[in-house]
Structures are given as C-alpha cells and as structure tokens.
Amino acid sequence: MAKTMTEPVNNGGALDYASDGGAIRSPWRMAWRKLKRHKLAIAGMWVLIILHLFAIFADFFAPYSEITTDRRRTYHPPTKIQIISPEGKLTRPFIYGYDRVDITRNRYEPNTSQVYPIRFFVRGDEYKVFGINMNLRLFGVDAPGKIYLMGADRYGRDIFSRLAYGGRRSLFIGIVGIVVSLSIGMLYGGVSGYFGGWVDNLMMRFSEIIVSIPSFYLLLALSAVLPPDLPSDKRFLMITFILSFIGWAGLARVIRGMVLSIAKTEFVAGAEAIGCSQPRIIIRHILPNTLSYVIVSATLSIPGFILSESGLSVIGVGIQHPLASWGNMLSEALNLSALTRYPWLLIPGFFIFITVLSYSFFGDGVRDALDPRAQV
Amino acid sequence: MFRYIVRRILYIFPMLLGISTLSFFIMQLAPGDALTQMALSPDISVEVMEAMKARFWLDQPPHMQYIRWLQQLLKGDMGHSFLWHAPVLWVIKQRLLNTLLLTTVSLLIGWVIAIPIGIHSAVNQYSWSDKVLTFLAFIGVSLPSWFFGLLLLYLTTKRGWNFPIGGMTSVDFADLTFWEKAADLARHMFLPVVVLSTGTVASLMRYMRSNLLDVLRQDYVTTARAKGLSNRVVIYKHAVRNAINPLITIFGFQLGGILGGAALTEIVMNWPGIGSLMLNAVQGLDYYLVMGNLIIGGVMLILGNLIADVLLAVSDPRIRYE
Numbered sequence: 001m002a003k004t005m006t007e008p009v010n011n012g013g014a015l016d017y018a019s020d021g022g023a024i025r026s027p028w029r030m031a032w033r034k035l036k037r038h039k040l041a042i043a044g045m046w047v048l049i050i051l052h053l054f055a056i057f058a059d060f061f062a063p064y065s066e067i068t069t070d071r072r073r074t075y076h077p078p079t080k081i082q083i084i085s086p087e088g089k090l091t092r093p094f095i096y097g098y099d100r101v102d103i104t105r106n107r108y109e110p111n112t113s114q115v116y117p118i119r120f121f122v123r124g125d126e127y128k129v130f131g132i133n134m135n136l137r138l139f140g141v142d143a144p145g146k147i148y149l150m151g152a153d154r155y156g157r158d159i160f161s162r163l164a165y166g167g168r169r170s171l172f173i174g175i176v177g178i179v180v181s182l183s184i185g186m187l188y189g190g191v192s193g194y195f196g197g198w199v200d201n202l203m204m205r206f207s208e209i210i211v212s213i214p215s216f217y218l219l220l221a222l223s224a225v226l227p228p229d230l231p232s233d234k235r236f237l238m239i240t241f242i243l244s245f246i247g248w249a250g251l252a253r254v255i256r257g258m259v260l261s262i263a264k265t266e267f268v269a270g271a272e273a274i275g276c277s278q279p280r281i282i283i284r285h286i287l288p289n290t291l292s293y294v295i296v297s298a299t300l301s302i303p304g305f306i307l308s309e310s311g312l313s314v315i316g317v318g319i320q321h322p323l324a325s326w327g328n329m330l331s332e333a334l335n336l337s338a339l340t341r342y343p344w345l346l347i348p349g350f351f352i353f354i355t356v357l358s359y360s361f362f363g364d365g366v367r368d369a370l371d372p373r374a375q376v
Numbered sequence: 377m378f379r380y381i382v383r384r385i386l387y388i389f390p391m392l393l394g395i396s397t398l399s400f401f402i403m404q405l406a407p408g409d410a411l412t413q414m415a416l417s418p419d420i421s422v423e424v425m426e427a428m429k430a431r432f433w434l435d436q437p438p439h440m441q442y443i444r445w446l447q448q449l450l451k452g453d454m455g456h457s458f459l460w461h462a463p464v465l466w467v468i469k470q471r472l473l474n475t476l477l478l479t480t481v482s483l484l485i486g487w488v489i490a491i492p493i494g495i496h497s498a499v500n501q502y503s504w505s506d507k508v509l510t511f512l513a514f515i516g517v518s519l520p521s522w523f524f525g526l527l528l529l530y531l532t533t534k535r536g537w538n539f540p541i542g543g544m545t546s547v548d549f550a551d552l553t554f555w556e557k558a559a560d561l562a563r564h565m566f567l568p569v570v571v572l573s574t575g576t577v578a579s580l581m582r583y584m585r586s587n588l589l590d591v592l593r594q595d596y597v598t599t600a601r602a603k604g605l606s607n608r609v610v611i612y613k614h615a616v617r618n619a620i621n622p623l624i625t626i627f628g629f630q631l632g633g634i635l636g637g638a639a640l641t642e643i644v645m646n647w648p649g650i651g652s653l654m655l656n657a658v659q660g661l662d663y664y665l666v667m668g669n670l671i672i673g674g675v676m677l678i679l680g681n682l683i684a685d686v687l688l689a690v691s692d693p694r695i696r697y698e
Contacts, residue, residue: 207395214636214673217654220401221666224658225405307520311640314522315655333526334644336541340533349523357518 041365628684
C-alpha cells in the first residue's frame with residue numbers, strides 16, 4: 001500500500017517527512033512506515049501470514065484429511081524424500097514404501113523395491129468448500145503408498161495434515177478470542193468509565209473478582225462446565241467463548257481508566273452539548289480514542305489465547321479428538337515412552353513456539369509504531 | 377500507611393465472597409457431580425449414596441448448598457473432597473507446600489540471574505552480547521513453559537541424563553538422612569526449576585534492561601557522571617537502584633501468579649503440586665476441591681498485589697497511599 005511513497009530522508013536523526021512528494025500521511029500510514037523499518041516485526045508478520053494461509057487452505061496443502069487413520073501405520077516415522085533413484089540417477093522426488101519390521105515397537109524400514117513418485121495436484125481425500133465437494137490436494141502419492149512428511153501419530157494420522165487443520169483452531173482461537181474479549185472489554189470499560197459513580201464501582205468490583213482468580217484455574221473450572229458428550233466442533237466454540245470470557249476483564253479495567261480521562265475533555269462536552277445520545281458518545285467519540293492502545297494490547301495478547309488453548313488441550317480438557325489442535329496433538333507426547341521413541345510428536349510444539357515468537361516480534365513492532373510516547 | 381494496609385486487608389473479604397460465589401455457580405453449571413460416577417459403580421449401595429448425598433447436601437437446592445458451604449467456609453472449613461475422602465483444606469495444604477517450594481525457588485533463582493543479565497545488557501547496549509541476550513530472552517518468553525518441560529524430559533531420557541523424570545521424591549525417601557533427603561529433593565526439583573526460572577529470567581531481564589536504559593538517559597545520571605563519579609558508582613549506586621523500583625510491581629504479579637503460573641508445568645512434569653490437584657478435581661467434578669483451589673488462588677493473587685503495593689511505597693518515597 002505504501003510502496004509508491006519514497007523512503008523518508010534521515011537528516012541527522014530526525015526524520016524528514018516533507019521529502020516524500022507531499023503524499024497525504026494519515027497516522028496509520030505513518031505507523032505502517034515505522035513498522036516497515038522494524039525488520040523482525042516484518043519477518044514475524046510474514047511467518048504469521050504463511051502459517052494462517054497454511055491453515056485456511058489446509059484442505060489443499062494437507063495430503064490427507066485430519067481424521068484419516070491408518071491402523072497399519074501407527075507411529076509411522078517421517079518419510080524421507082528421495083531424489084536419487086535406486087539406480088543412482090537423479091530423478092523427480094519420490095519416496096520409498098515403509099515396512100513395519102517390529103509391530104510392538106512400531107519400527108519401520110524403507111523398502112527400496114517400492115517406489116512412489118510424489119505427484120502434485122492430485123485427487124485425495126474429499127473436502128467441502130462452500131458446500132461443494134472437492135478433492136484437489138497439493139501433493140500426494142499413489143495408493144497404497146502414503147507420505148508422512150512429519151510422521152504419523154498413534155492412529156496413523158498424518159501429523160503434517162493435522163498441523164494444517166489444527167492451525168484452524170489453534171491460530172484462529174487467538175483472533176476470535178481477542179476480537180470477542182476486546183469488544184466486551186471496550187464496551188464494559190467504556191460504560192463503566194463514562195458513567196462513573198456506583199455503576200463504575202459495581203462494574204469494576206465484578207471485573208476485579210474475575211481478575212483475582214488465577215486465570216488458568218478459572219479456565220479449568222469453566223472447562224468442567226462443558227458436558228462430556230458435547231460434539232467436538234461445538235466444544236471448540238465453547239472453549240473459544242470461555243477464553244474470551246476470561247480475557248476481557250483486565251482490558252476493561254485499562255480502558256475504563258482511559259475513558260475516565262477522555263470523558264473530561266472538551267470534545268465530549270461538545271458532543272453532549274449538541275445532544276448526542278450516551279451510547280453514541282461512548283462508541284463514536286470516546287472508544288476510538290483508545291484504539292491505538294487497544295491494537296497494541298491485542299497483538300500482544302493474541303499469543304496468550306493461543307497458549308491457553310494449547311495448554312488446555314494438551315492436558316485433555318480443551319479441544320477434543322478427532323478434531324486436531326496443536327495442543328491436543330501434543331497430548332500424545334505427554335506419554336514419555338512414546339515421546340522418546342517417536343520424537344516427531346513434538347513438532348506441533350515448535351509450531352506453537354514459532355507462532356508465539358512471531359506474534360511477539362510483530363507486536364513489538366506494532367507497539368513501537370503506534371505508541372505515541374515513542375514517536376520522535 | 378498502616379491504615380491503608382488494614383483497609384486493603386479488610387477489602388479481601390468482600391472479594392473472597394465474590395470469588396466464592398462465582399466459583400460456586402460455575403460448578404453448579406457443570407453437568408452431574410462426583411456422585412454421578414459413583415452411582416454407576418455396582419459396589420456402592422443406594423443407602424450409601426443417599427447418606428453421601430445428605431452429607432454433602434446434594435439433596436438440597438443449590439442456594440441452600442451455597443449457604444451451607446459458606447457457613448462452613450466462615451468456620452475455616454472448605455468442605456470435603458469426594459475424590460480424596462478428606463477435608464479440602466488438608467488436601468490443598470499438602471499440595472500447596474509442594475507448589476510453593478517449587479515456585480519460590482524458581483522465582484529466587486530467576487531474579488538472581490535476571491537482574492545482573494539485564495544490567496549487563498543495558499550497560500552494553502547494542503554490543504554483541506546484548507543482542508544475543510535479548511534474542512534469547514525473546515525465545516525464552518515465547519517458548520511455552522510446559523513445552524520446554526517436555527523438551528527437557530525428552531532430552532533427559534534420550535541423552536540418559538541422570539535426573540528423575542517426574543515426581544518429587546524417590547521411593548526410598550523416608551529412609552534417607554536429612555541431607556540425603558535434601559539432595560534427593562533438589563535432584564527432583566532441578567528440571568522443573570530450570571523450566572520455570574527460564575521463563576522468569578527471560579521476561580524479567582527484558583524489563584530490567586529497558587528500565588535501566590530509561591534511567592541511564594535521565595539528567596541526574598548525567599550529573600553524576602559530570603561530577604566525575606566512576607562508571608561503577610554511577611551505574612550501581614544511582615541508576616540500578618532506581619531501575620529496580622518498577623520491577624517491584626512485577627514481583628507482586630509474580631507472587632500473585634505463584635500458584636496458577638506453574639500449573640501446566642507441574643502437570644506436564646509430574647510435580648505433585650496444586651496444578652495437577654486442580655486438574656484432577658476438575659476432571660472428577662470434585663466441587664469443593666475446585667472451589668477451594670479457586671479461593672486459595674484468589675487469596676494468593678490479592679495478597680501478592682497488596683505486598684507489591686506496600687513494597688513499592690516502602691521503596692519509593694514519592695508514593696504515599698492515603
């Protein structure tokens with residue numbers, strides 16, 4: 001969006017914004033330019049974009065559906081992609097079939113007599129896009145071969161595929177969670193701060209109670225409320241809701257403080273004088289002024305939601321099988337003997353780590369870009 | 377100051393009432409209760425079930441249950457755990473000590489390591505060691521503690537490191553002498569402490585660094601340097617003392633989060649603390665135990681914040697509460 005603008009000239013430390021051809025510089029544009037200079041933040045942003053696309057188009061990127069099991073290939077190791085044919089010549093990428101040589105310990109060995117070339121844009125497991133059945137997948141191998149880029153789990157499900165599908169829950173729970181809890185938090189804090197008096201007092205006491213319970217315990221207690229026979233997709237929605245229910249209180253308290261000071265300003269008095277309704281004043285005049293804080297705190301608190309979800313799921317009270325989430329995929333790794341034999345079970349954890357790391361880099365950049373105190 | 381502290385302590389009681397009400401009604405929403413599972417067992421007769429129901433007031437409407445429970449709570453009795461067949465307070469006390477042991481040790485170690493690192497990083501800003509340290513801190517903050525724990529467990533078994541993987545004591549713990557007991561405990565604590573203190577170090581070091589950088593830009597630091605004081609005196613006597621002040625608030629947060637923060641690590645690393653207790657209680661729908669945990673957690677959090685506020689007032693003469 002800002003590609004057409006020339007970079008500002010750096011005049012001995014102070015930025016000269018007059019030199020970019022007089023383009024209109026809204027605060028957002030200036031923030032974007034500041035953000036662009038933050039290399040790590042941009043790197044984080046790209047990693048996040050790639051991860052989210054990977055999850056959104058999981059149907060396409062994943063060779064198998066998340067519930068495709070294969071009992072003959074439990075704990076299948078990651079298949080190595082070969083480019084040197086058995087005759088020693090360079091060929092298109094292919095994989096060998098694997099024989100299970102030890103059933104009790106799930107040991108596999110490549111069988112060089114079975115060669116499966118990797119094919120692109122293949123027909124695989126069916127999925128639905130807007131109600132239309134489709135089966136186009138980016139890559140795959142001919143049956144009966146199976147490609148496990150990152151190995152298989154206890155039921156022979158492809159971990160790579162489940163990472164893609166699991167990203168739909170693990171990544172988007174952060175975004176949905178922050179949107180819901182921000183909306184509640186802003187409205188709650190806005191109303192409380194604007195009205196003041198006993199309304200404020202009562203509302204703040206309630207939010208204090210929520211903040212005073214260790215959030216992980218509260219999460220655990222709330223997850224017990226969900227009936228055990230709830231279908232896993234509904235349970236996923238409820239978990240999202242629960243996470244948002246916990247997140248809003250801290251934010252509401254900060255917003256309230258900001259609203260308290262904004263409510264005393266002249267423009268609010270002006271809005272009152274021309275007869276704006278109270279909801280309008282809160283939503284249109286006061287809350288937008290808290291926006292830069294809200295955006296910063298949103299990017300910095302999304303990882304919290306992701307971590308809470310994976311934390312709940314890894315101990316088995318979050319998102320349930322057969323739906324994948326990065327957290328519940330890791331719950332298998334809690335079994336130490338399985339973990340030492342099949343270390344690829346840890347891979348989802350690295351995805352969580354990379355996501356959180358990218359968010360903190362990105363959030364750091366956003367804070368530098370939007371924080372008015374940091375502006376030179 | 378004294379009046380302020382008294383007022384804050386008195387304030388805990390209405391908060392507790394709120395926390396207990398909230399936790400009670402959350403548990404009321406939960407489907408079934410601990411006795412539902414017992415009812416499925418053929419070993420337990422109808423009479424026993426009825427007796428247990430009456431004992432736990434489960435035959436009464438929810439608001440009566442709540443009033444009964446509250447009455448008990450005022451007497452210092454948090455009710456009875458279905459799963460443990462023991463008073464909730466007794467069950468919690470056992471686990472609470474384990475958790476406190478683990479978290480305070482990690483916290484202490486974390487502070488002892490983080491403060492010097494933070495000072496070093498700020499004083500040598502943009503040096504290669506600062507860059508490496510801040511990058512490591514970013515990683516430490518982003519690595520979920522329970523996942524780090526899993527990684528350590530994996531490495532320990534894979535590499536054959538001589539550390540116990542879970543639990544708090546060895547089987548022959550009772551037969552050991554005092555010093556052997558201490559050594560055994562330390563060996564068991566090692567991995568969880570590494571995990572928890574890494575998180576503390578990573579976040580604390582970043583705070584310390586940015587605080588000290590702020591202070592080093594202040595006029596009085598320039599003045600101190602202009603007076604010809606040595607770099608050492610300027611940094612340790614003038615700057616560091618002021619940079620540590622804001623960290624006291626963080627200390628309060630950490631005190632408050634001392635119970636909840638370690639829960640997942642405890643569960644993953646098999647530390648018999650309050651985290652795994654809470655998980656079992658939730659899974660077994662052990663009402664009173666869950667509520668007891670929520671209340672204890674709440675008390676710790678409120679006390680932590682109170683201590684932080686008081687410490688802040690003590691250390692910074694500009695802050696006065698009235």
